[in-house]
Amino acid sequence: AQSVAQPEDQVNVAEGNPLTVKCTYSVSGNPYLFWYVQYPNRGLQFLLKYITGDNLVKGSYGFEAEFNKSQTSFHLKKPSALVSDSALYFCAGRYYGGATNKLIFGTGTLLAVQP
């Protein structure tokens, strides 16, 4: 079965330190992978996506993610965390050539950045 996993319910990091939010996928074929961020009582905001090409993808607000096919991972990273980055982060995927463009979501990771 196709799935996206976020193994950490919560990630704590001090402001100014690098952050990583982990995501692994099990999607058949060539996957399309996405990261979204959700602030309290808000919808999801698109951060970045991997479709094809360069494995390192740069997105909004200084975030980037690296597609690693051998490890089936798509971890979200930022060199220096801000308190305002504190939010719920979702990884999502779908496979290329699917009959529909439905997304499969991970369970979400709460990022808490301490001042």
Added chain:
Amino acid sequence: GAVVSQHPSRVICKSGTSVKIECRSLDFQATTMFWYRQFPKQSLMLMATSNEGSKATYEQGVEKDKFLINHASLTLSTLTVTSAHPEDSSFYICSATDSSGGETQYFGPGTRLLVL
């Protein structure tokens, strides 16, 4: 660009009444829109896929007569929760993909429904 709006943002209704939620793509045309439901501290659960001019495709376990979806134009989809009950209280989020072929789903801000 790629802005999706939802209305209302919050709604409180009595049990047994129906509630309509609108989802609009403001600056692009959306052939396909999606409706999700999110429970507190949980991920998004896809309820249905809405295609302009055709019937919605519902996920397994979602009652199509309970959650009526209409996608009458390329910029508007509506979700009507019929005869709402307290267990329907939730956060409902829509998303849309650009009909020009984009892969990204853009999400609305969500609608908080509370059924008393």
